Amino acid sequence: MNDRREYSTGTTWEETFGYSRAVRIGDQIRVSGTSAVEDGEVVGVDDPYRQARHILETIGESLAELDAGPEDVILTRIYVADFSLWEPIGDAHREFFGDVRPATTLIEVETLPRPELLLEIEAEAVNH
Template sequence: MPTHTRIRMFNTKETYPNQSLDNDLCQAVVAGNTVYVRGQIGTDFDGKLIGLGDPQAQAEQAMKNIKQLLEEAGSDLSHIVKTTTYITDPRFREPVYRETGKWLKGVFPISTGLVVSGLAQPEWLVEIDVIAVIPE
């Protein structure tokens, strides 16, 4: 019996054609009643970047992705227990956190925020990963 379920598996050859990578990954993993969601950025699941140069729009798309992945895993945004948010400029904190706050109003997760020198692609301004539970 499997100990976990992988959601939306992919290979980096297809998702990052501008890089010479060949890694098998997935967007989320369900282990027991816990859902671990891979860092989500401003790119939709068709590979289109939403919000070039706009951290708020990228955060909105990341949250749309997170919502969809959690639902596919049998959970939802109200069951998020931890968020980690990476931004590439400290000035992005307010627009990004205002946006994520809209999606997580009343949820009260623990949260870590980091300013990093860059993300995997130069046009990405924000990345958000979450851990959630699946209710009994």
């Protein structure tokens, strides 16, 4: 029995690379690395808090499409272009998840797909 469900936001990157924004198999959900881009434009240029909030809201919408929510997230991985931006990103993460408090890893990377992007977040969730 194949209980795989995929969700796509229809971005060019999803089509070009052949991936889904999120995939659910059984009670496991994975949300692909998500950046602060909407309609081809970077949201919150030079604002790590705003970018993080936008990303987390996109992740929340992706989870909702697969019958889950932020309360089901058990892990986030945050890729940052500059580790010194951790505080506003952490503020957005804490506000979004509240008492859920998923396990989290913050990783500094050399570059992201566009220079205006300050971070990218991926998530894993379990929803029974």
